Amino acid sequence: xxxxxxxxxxxxxxxxxxxxxxxxxxxxxxxxxxxxxxxxxxxxxxxxxxxxxxxxxxxxxxxxxxxxxxxxxxxxxxxxxxxxxxxxxxxxxxxxxxxxxxxxxxxxxxxxxxxxxxxxxxxxxxxxxxxxxxxxxxxxxxxxxxxxxxxxxxxxxxxxxxxxxxxxxxxxxxxxxxxxxxxxxxxxxxxxxxxxxxxxxxxxxxxxxxx
Ligand SMILES: C[S@@+](CC[C@H](N)C(=O)[O-])C[C@H]1O[C@@H](n2cnc3c(N)ncnc32)[C@H](O)[C@@H]1O
Numbered sequence: 001x002x003x004x005x006x007x008x009x010x011x012x013x014x015x016x017x018x019x020x021x022x023x024x025x026x027x028x029x030x031x032x033x034x035x036x037x038x039x040x041x042x043x044x045x046x047x048x049x050x051x052x053x054x055x056x057x058x059x060x061x062x063x064x065x066x067x068x069x070x071x072x073x074x075x076x077x078x079x080x081x082x083x084x085x086x087x088x089x090x091x092x093x094x095x096x097x098x099x100x101x102x103x104x105x106x107x108x109x110x111x112x113x114x115x116x117x118x119x120x121x122x123x124x125x126x127x128x129x130x131x132x133x134x135x136x137x138x139x140x141x142x143x144x145x146x147x148x149x150x151x152x153x154x155x156x157x158x159x160x161x162x163x164x165x166x167x168x169x170x171x172x173x174x175x176x177x178x179x180x181x182x183x184x185x186x187x188x189x190x191x192x193x194x195x196x197x198x199x200x201x202x203x204x205x206x207x208x209x210x211x
Contacts, residue, residue, distance in 0.1 A: 013028050017055065021058075022058055022059075023054045023055040024054075025055075026055050026056060027055035027058060027059050028193070028194070029127070029193035030055075030125070030127075030165075030193075031059060032193040033191060033204060037163075037191075037206050039208070040060070040063035040064075040067065042067060042077070043060075043063060043067060043123040043163075044064055044068075044077075044080070044081045044122055045081070045082050045121045045122045045159075046081070046083045046084075046122060047083075047085075047086070047123075047125065048060055048084070048125045048126075049086050049087075049124070049126040049127075049150055050104065050126055050128020050167075051085030051086060051087045051127075052087035052089040053089075053091060054094055057083060057091075057094055057097050060123075061081075061083060061094065061097060065081070067081070083098065084113065084116055085098070086102055087099070087101065088103050089101070098116060100112060104146075104150065109153075110153065110156065113153070113157055114157070117157075120157060120158060120159035120160075122162050123162055123164065123165075124154050124162070124165075125164070126150045126164075126165065126166045126167060127167050128146055129143060129167060130143050136171065137171060139169060140169045140170070140171030140173065140174070140201070141171070143167075143168060143169045144171075144173055144174070144177050147167075147168050147177055148180075150166050151177075151180065151181055154166075154181075154184070154210075158210050159210065160210055160211070161209045162210045163207060163208050163210075164185075164207040165206050166181065166204070166205045167203070167204050167205075168205055169201045169202055169203070170201045170202075170203050174203070178205060181205055181207055184207065184210055185207035185208055185209060185211065186208060186209040186210075187207070187208040188205060188208070189205070189208070190203050190204065190205050191203070191204050192204070
């Protein structure tokens with residue numbers, strides 16, 4: 001019988017990622033979110049929390065580069081992009097992207113973000129997930145604690161009208177977090193992308209247009 005690793009390799013999104021040069025199948029979750037909510041519109045300054053191995057960074061870079069060509073008009077436009085990815089794990093380098101090996105819950109990270117961008121961000125992404133221990137309730141609460149830390153960064157560093165994506169796990173306290181996130185955005189959507197595994201309780205909260 002095939003083991004978990006072998007089954008993962010037979011999975012269609014895994015195969016597609018290999019073929020298209022993405023570092024992880026998670027790329028298709030972000031591409032799906034983009035297709036549905038157009039979160040990268042005019043995004044030049046981008047932060048990706050929990051970024052290893054880097055497929056969301058690859059997707060973010062693709063849209064930032066497209067935006068440089070697409071939005072040369074009188075509205076909000078920059079002639080360059082800046083992307084930072086943060087993870088406790090090391091990320092192999094990606095050209096023009098700054099990666100920091102650090103725990104996003106630590107205070108020092110805020111200074112590093114501020115000093116690199118020296119401006120508010122257009123979009124903040126988080127696919128960060130805790131290491132599951134297998135108890136659904138405990139994992140849900142631990143993940144929400146991480147989400148509250150991420151929301152703190154969103155509150156401080158995201159620009160007016162900016163967008164954010166945060167991964168949570170469904171469970172009893174999900175609505176309380178969603179309500180808190182909703183309070184800082186004009187619109188809040190929750191979405192389970194097609195590439196999310198059916199049995200997974202992960203769900204993405206998408207905040208559109210920060211107030
Ligand atoms: C599902 S993976 C992210 C995959 C990534 N979006 C991609 O497409 O390559 C979740 C990541 O969150 C990171 N993570 C979890 N807690 C973290 C923390 N406190 N600080 C930084 N990274 C964290 C993990 O190390 C892990 O690499």
